[in-house]
Amino acid sequence: MQQPQFKTETARELHAVFQKFVLEGHSLDTVFDDFVQLTVYGLSPSPNPLLVNQVIQKWPLRSGELFEDSLQSLFLKAIVMLDRGMEREQSDILGDYFETVRMGEKSKGQNLTGYRLVDLSNGLTLPESRETKSTILDPCCGSGRFLLSAGRSHPACFLIGVDIDLRMANMCAVNLAMQELRGVVICADLFDVDFENTESTTYSCPISRK
Secondary structure (H helix, E strand, O other): OOOOOOOOHHHHHHHHHHHHHHOOOOOHHHHHHHHHHHHHHHHOOOOOHHHHHHHHOOOOOOOOOOHHHOHHHHHHHHHHHHHHHHHHHOOOHHHHHHHHOOHHHHHOOOOOOOHHHHHHHHHHHOOOOOOOOOEEEEOOOOOOHHHHHHHHHOOOOEEEEEEOOHHHHHHHHHHHHHOOOOEEEEEOOHHHOOHHHOOOOOOEEEOOOO
């Protein structure tokens, strides 16, 4: 079987880790979603232990198994791998993985905007001054490529990403948090969001590690 051709080295490394789960009969979609969810919890300023345990309990240690030999340890390894890769590659690694294995096309027809179009669009629409402290909203943020680009070119801005799809919202939250950009990611229908009170809505997920 032909191996996926990833754009980033870290996405290739993550695939090798995820395939260990697949070889034991687990769904790649489930593995990916749980990995991203655990990463969101790990980056949260105050993670809820109950929510973390809900994911961890799906991957129990087998009888006599040590943690370092378990599937749980592979999740931890993958999170560290992603963190280092984001620092090194400054790229949408999760989006690269998602696209290359065609996860979105198979489930919901989801496709991500290419980097060049993202940068072109932002260049035409964002304020000229890098020092502006505007709020930038992406109402259908996907994995966060427009917000990542905006955060790099306008680091003083506050970023808000909204997506109705939980997987996408989680990917965006991880991307922005690992780049230490200021903002929130909200998983909701855009028309249900109270932008005057984003910090208190039950859908709001703070992403800044600062």
